[in-house]
Amino acid sequence: MKWKNYTCLPKQFRNERIFDGCGISGYINIDGTKDNGKKIIDMLCILNERENGLGAGFAAYGIYPKYKDYYALHFLFDNEQSKERVLNYLEDIGYLIQSEPIPTKTPMDVSNSPIIWRAFYEPRQKKGISSDEQVVQLVMEINEKFEGAFIMSSGKNMGVFKGNGWSHEIAEYYKIIDYKAYMWLAHSRFPTNTPGWWGGAHPFNLLNTSVVHNGEITSYGTNMRYLESFGYKCTLFTDTEVIAYLIDLLCRKHGIPIPIASIALAPPLFDEIEQMDKKYQIALKSIRATYRSAMLNGPFSIVVGFANPVPTLFGLTDRKKLRPLVAGISEDENTLFLSSEEASFKRLIIDSNGLYTFKKIWHLKSGTAIIARLDEGLIREGFEEPFKNIKLTVTGI
Amino acid sequence: MSLSHNIPSYFHIKVDRESCKKCKRCTTHCSYGALSFNGERIVADDSKCVACQRCVVMCPGSAIRIVKNESFLPPHGNYTRRIRNILWAQSGNGGVLLSATGNDRPIRTIFDDLLLDACQVTNPSIDPLRETIETKIFFGRKPKKLEFLTDKKDSTKITLKTEFMPNFEIDMPIMIGHMSLGSISYNTCMAIYQASKELNILAGSGEGGLHPDFYEYGSNIITEIASGRFGVDINYLHKAAGIEIKIGQGAKPGHGGHLPGEKVNSLISQTRMIPKGSDALSPYPHHDVYSIEDLAQLIAALKEATRYKVPIGVKIAAVHNSAPIAVGIVRGGADFLTIDGFRGGTGAAPRIIRDHAGIPIELAIAAVDERLRQENLRDEITLVAGGSIRYSADLIKIIALGADVAMCCMPVLIAMGCRVCQQCFRGLCSWGIATQQEYLVKRLDIDVARNRIINLFHSWNEELKEVLGAMGIDSVESLRSNRDRLRYIGPNPKIAEILGVKHAGE
Amino acid sequence: MNNTEKEGAFKLEEKNIIEINAAPNNKPLNYKVLNEKIHEAIKNNHKKIILKDVCGQRFIGASLQGDLEIIINGLPGNDLGIFMDGPKIMVNGNCEDHAGNTMNDGTIIIHGNAGDVVGLSARGGKIYIKKDVGYRIGIHIKEYESKYPIIIIGGTAKDFLGEYMAGGLILVLGLKFCLDGTVIESDQPICGNLLGTGIHRGKIILRTEKDFTAKLGVGAKIFEISEAEKNEIEPFIKEFCDIFNIPYDIISKKPFKVIKPISKRPFGGNYCGQII
Numbered sequence A: 001m002k003w004k005n006y007t008c009l010p011k012q013f014r015n016e017r018i019f020d021g022c023g024i025s026g027y028i029n030i031d032g033t034k035d036n037g038k039k040i041i042d043m044l045c046i047l048n049e050r051e052n053g054l055g056a057g058f059a060a061y062g063i064y065p066k067y068k069d070y071y072a073l074h075f076l077f078d079n080e081q082s083k084e085r086v087l088n089y090l091e092d093i094g095y096l097i098q099s100e101p102i103p104t105k106t107p108m109d110v111s112n113s114p115i116i117w118r119a120f121y122e123p124r125q126k127k128g129i130s131s132d133e134q135v136v137q138l139v140m141e142i143n144e145k146f147e148g149a150f151i152m153s154s155g156k157n158m159g160v161f162k163g164n165g166w167s168h169e170i171a172e173y174y175k176i177i178d179y180k181a182y183m184w185l186a187h188s189r190f191p192t193n194t195p196g197w198w199g200g201a202h203p204f205n206l207l208n209t210s211v212v213h214n215g216e217i218t219s220y221g222t223n224m225r226y227l228e229s230f231g232y233k234c235t236l237f238t239d240t241e242v243i244a245y246l247i248d249l250l251c252r253k254h255g256i257p258i259p260i261a262s263i264a265l266a267p268p269l270f271d272e273i274e275q276m277d278k279k280y281q282i283a284l285k286s287i288r289a290t291y292r293s294a295m296l297n298g299p300f301s302i303v304v305g306f307a308n309p310v311p312t313l314f315g316l317t318d319r320k321k322l323r324p325l326v327a328g329i330s331e332d333e334n335t336l337f338l339s340s341e342e343a344s345f346k347r348l349i350i351d352s353n354g355l356y357t358f359k360k361i362w363h364l365k366s367g368t369a370i371i372a373r374l375d376e377g378l379i380r381e382g383f384e385e386p387f388k389n390i391k392l393t394v395t396g397i
Numbered sequence B: 001m002s003l004s005h006n007i008p009s010y011f012h013i014k015v016d017r018e019s020c021k022k023c024k025r026c027t028t029h030c031s032y033g034a035l036s037f038n039g040e041r042i043v044a045d046d047s048k049c050v051a052c053q054r055c056v057v058m059c060p061g062s063a064i065r066i067v068k069n070e071s072f073l074p075p076h077g078n079y080t081r082r083i084r085n086i087l088w089a090q091s092g093n094g095g096v097l098l099s100a101t102g103n104d105r106p107i108r109t110i111f112d113d114l115l116l117d118a119c120q121v122t123n124p125s126i127d128p129l130r131e132t133i134e135t136k137i138f139f140g141r142k143p144k145k146l147e148f149l150t151d152k153k154d155s156t157k158i159t160l161k162t163e164f165m166p167n168f169e170i171d172m173p174i175m176i177g178h179m180s181l182g183s184i185s186y187n188t189c190m191a192i193y194q195a196s197k198e199l200n201i202l203a204g205s206g207e208g209g210l211h212p213d214f215y216e217y218g219s220n221i222i223t224e225i226a227s228g229r230f231g232v233d234i235n236y237l238h239k240a241a242g243i244e245i246k247i248g249q250g251a252k253p254g255h256g257g258h259l260p261g262e263k264v265n266s267l268i269s270q271t272r273m274i275p276k277g278s279d280a281l282s283p284y285p286h287h288d289v290y291s292i293e294d295l296a297q298l299i300a301a302l303k304e305a306t307r308y309k310v311p312i313g314v315k316i317a318a319v320h321n322s323a324p325i326a327v328g329i330v331r332g333g334a335d336f337l338t339i340d341g342f343r344g345g346t347g348a349a350p351r352i353i354r355d356h357a358g359i360p361i362e363l364a365i366a367a368v369d370e371r372l373r374q375e376n377l378r379d380e381i382t383l384v385a386g387g388s389i390r391y392s393a394d395l396i397k398i399i400a401l402g403a404d405v406a407m408c409c410m411p412v413l414i415a416m417g418c419r420v421c422q423q424c425f426r427g428l429c430s431w432g433i434a435t436q437q438e439y440l441v442k443r444l445d446i447d448v449a450r451n452r453i454i455n456l457f458h459s460w461n462e463e464l465k466e467v468l469g470a471m472g473i474d475s476v477e478s479l480r481s482n483r484d485r486l487r488y489i490g491p492n493p494k495i496a497e498i499l500g501v502k503h504a505g506e
Numbered sequence C: 001m002n003n004t005e006k007e008g009a010f011k012l013e014e015k016n017i018i019e020i021n022a023a024p025n026n027k028p029l030n031y032k033v034l035n036e037k038i039h040e041a042i043k044n045n046h047k048k049i050i051l052k053d054v055c056g057q058r059f060i061g062a063s064l065q066g067d068l069e070i071i072i073n074g075l076p077g078n079d080l081g082i083f084m085d086g087p088k089i090m091v092n093g094n095c096e097d098h099a100g101n102t103m104n105d106g107t108i109i110i111h112g113n114a115g116d117v118v119g120l121s122a123r124g125g126k127i128y129i130k131k132d133v134g135y136r137i138g139i140h141i142k143e144y145e146s147k148y149p150i151i152i153i154g155g156t157a158k159d160f161l162g163e164y165m166a167g168g169l170i171l172v173l174g175l176k177f178c179l180d181g182t183v184i185e186s187d188q189p190i191c192g193n194l195l196g197t198g199i200h201r202g203k204i205i206l207r208t209e210k211d212f213t214a215k216l217g218v219g220a221k222i223f224e225i226s227e228a229e230k231n232e233i234e235p236f237i238k239e240f241c242d243i244f245n246i247p248y249d250i251i252s253k254k255p256f257k258v259i260k261p262i263s264k265r266p267f268g269g270n271y272c273g274q275i276i
Ligand code: SF4
Pocket: B015, B019, B020, B021, B022, B023, B024, B025, B026, B027, B042, B058, B059, B060, B061, B062, B063, B064
């Protein structure tokens, strides 16, 4: 067997919207304890009805404490030449602190494999542009213009591991079990219209934001064209890419706190807004009007890992609850789990012979974010009113 | 004009002598004097008939039919009948030919070459009757971003710093375009304003001022500041939901306006605030706007004058370089921008301009939307598209191409009874719409007309929801600029390229 | 505002006067800030507002109504008194373009020169300018019922004076104001080309003995002044001379010429409505 399609789709499938159905999972240890990859692999693999062997991936936060101040770039390369070109380019424009292969285990029956590489990197200081912004531009540039190269992730002290295959194959290939992270995200794919390719698997990442997503947004064109006016290049033609960029725009560029950014992505209905107090009405209408192009429409459920400024796990479904998302919190209230199906939690209970138990398992309200932060804990449970637990002041009233 | 130069008439009035009851009703209903009674029977003068169908509808014996004049000119594929008629009319009169309604040349309509997408399998469609689909939109300027400040010590303390700009909420993405009292009758205006209020959509006042009777509907009216500044006073500025500076109109880009003195009766005089019987000339340009910074100044002046309480916008005709002009206007501070396509209607315009100047709204909106995006300005403003939005399909397509709001006039007039005879500029509209003559105006029943407009737009909005539902979209905001949901099937791939729409099958 | 109202008008008391510095610490305020201050003063019942060191701020007096007096020391920017409906503005100095734009009522007095397009589309009120003005003065001024806009220019005007004029009165005196305070005849032509082009109502009166037929625009015609017209303008000229300290006897040294429309329908025959 031969593997293929690492850094791009075959030509005939490019410029085409990619639709898929998926399984998604994620969890965060609120006190920052690090787990190896066992739990997340189990959580994901049990959802195997939701995949068809054409893509899976993991995001792990807290895995590179030694290099935590540098951008950890995870690469896919088709061949040595493309690797050389990219690494030379990086040395031209910044500092390569460390550059090494990512450990992998190619299955017996596979005769080839991509070059999987990581580089800890720092861009050279430039006036008027933050290093975050430089890295964003670098990612856009390499993924768009460098043949045979693809950046899977670009955050600090975190990384994304993904590829074509069943979730258990990908887990084994990347030796996921060996990484130690306080926050994990995972995704398995069921692409409907394309063969699937490595870079196109999920999680989708930009800086510290990683997104796993299930569903198909019907507002893709509106969202994409909105992002383009802010300089994002949507080259992958996937919803997940668009969602990741929207979160980057709202949270990083516009500095909007995540509970409020989630309102922009899935705002309450006007009929609901009309029932609220004047202050909330003004805030919500401002959000709806200003970010009308950032609103996600159509069926989706997403789990987002986020580490800027505080590591956060965030889940959200569409306003009509057309895609599933279940939450569970461990008995000690230290771990918040999110998954497409409750089966992921049950699996953990069975695995531990019933030692690992959950305090509570619940379904999210449509269009309502669930948010857990490192150290702070569960700050939104996914069924609150938009501004619950927020002391909101609106200038002018 | 000598008899030998008479222009052959288009229509032939057939009165069936058997069924005619000789009630003579048709003779009074025909406002163009085409029908008379000679003591024995009804006599028809085909040369005066405009095919407005009033007599046909009013005849109790169903005795009248208007048919195409069968006597036809020697055929010629190049010197069409239309062109020959133009030449005969000009050589007989020596003046600029007038016309009304919109461009009627058979130029291919791009809307008709666009197809809509619908959901299958990968996402579910939504049932608009049983689940919520939102069509409300905000009319006005939005900030580029909202600034939220989180308290350094307490992360639950959040302040929304950005003050929201004046926006008007409308329940459907629809605006009834600017038609002035003068170009249309009092009853027509009243029906339009009442319907707009009831539907909570917007209607334009046109440039003729706002009659005091209409003040109570002001919260749904956008008043218009045109170069003539007719009827512009404090009330006109303060009673409106928004103010639009009219630079141009799709039917006559680069042309002023002219309401002849004989139409300035006491009603019009009161509204426009000019003496009875005097001509109302609108200069070609605004004489305080000779450049883009002057326009910015006029926008700022109107904002000052209204104390920053209502959105101020600008209307331009869709012309070759609309896109860069639009950017300038948005930078100049406009809260909304209206683009009026080359098929847009008019009560009176030189035929040469109506028929030949401007570009289609589909292309203009696509270009403007795209260009505003390149400059990262698009989401700050409300983009209104007019110029022959004929029915709900056009409304849906123009929103998907990039407009926030679709603006239309002709469908409203047609709903009220207009038969599109294109004679509005003569002020003889037999349906009581484009006229100021008391006996004709009376023919338009305000209640009936209002209800027909309400029905019309209710139906459009339901059809919009049907399409949104089929696309799996639950809010019209997510249709706007969503060109991904359109496909092109016309003959010209260049058009698809400008529209940013893929070809069907792609 | 009619005369009876004026007589019963509010008597100014000291506490109703306020001075606003338009350039505190020598930094000119943004027009929005300055105008907001004016609105605030009005809200606090001030009836007389004196502005100090105005420097190009636009839209002063925009859409203000009622019994108000604004005295401007400095140079007001464009659109002075736009949409104004009643107040009186006095400028000690020059002003820029578009003063009295679409004014409904009120008075603007400029103790200096004014720029282009003064009184655009004004429907009523008075604009008195002591010295010279620019292009397109009184363009498309109108009249309606008791509203009758009057623009008087002490000096001279440029091209397109009274273009599209649809009512009201424009009066140009052709005087020159010397530095020593004496008033003499201006050596400049009293108006430019295309005088009254498109005029279809109202009149332009020039104080000159010259024949301007060659400068006339479309639809305009020169008439000798009638007794009635002389009587009509007399009180306004007297008022003008009073305000600007002009010896009244200099006025009678030259005759007046009146420019009026040839017809009410200057472009009536241009269009044809044949069914095509
Ligand atoms: S309205 Fe009909 S029935 Fe009456 S006179 Fe005319 S044609 Fe005859």
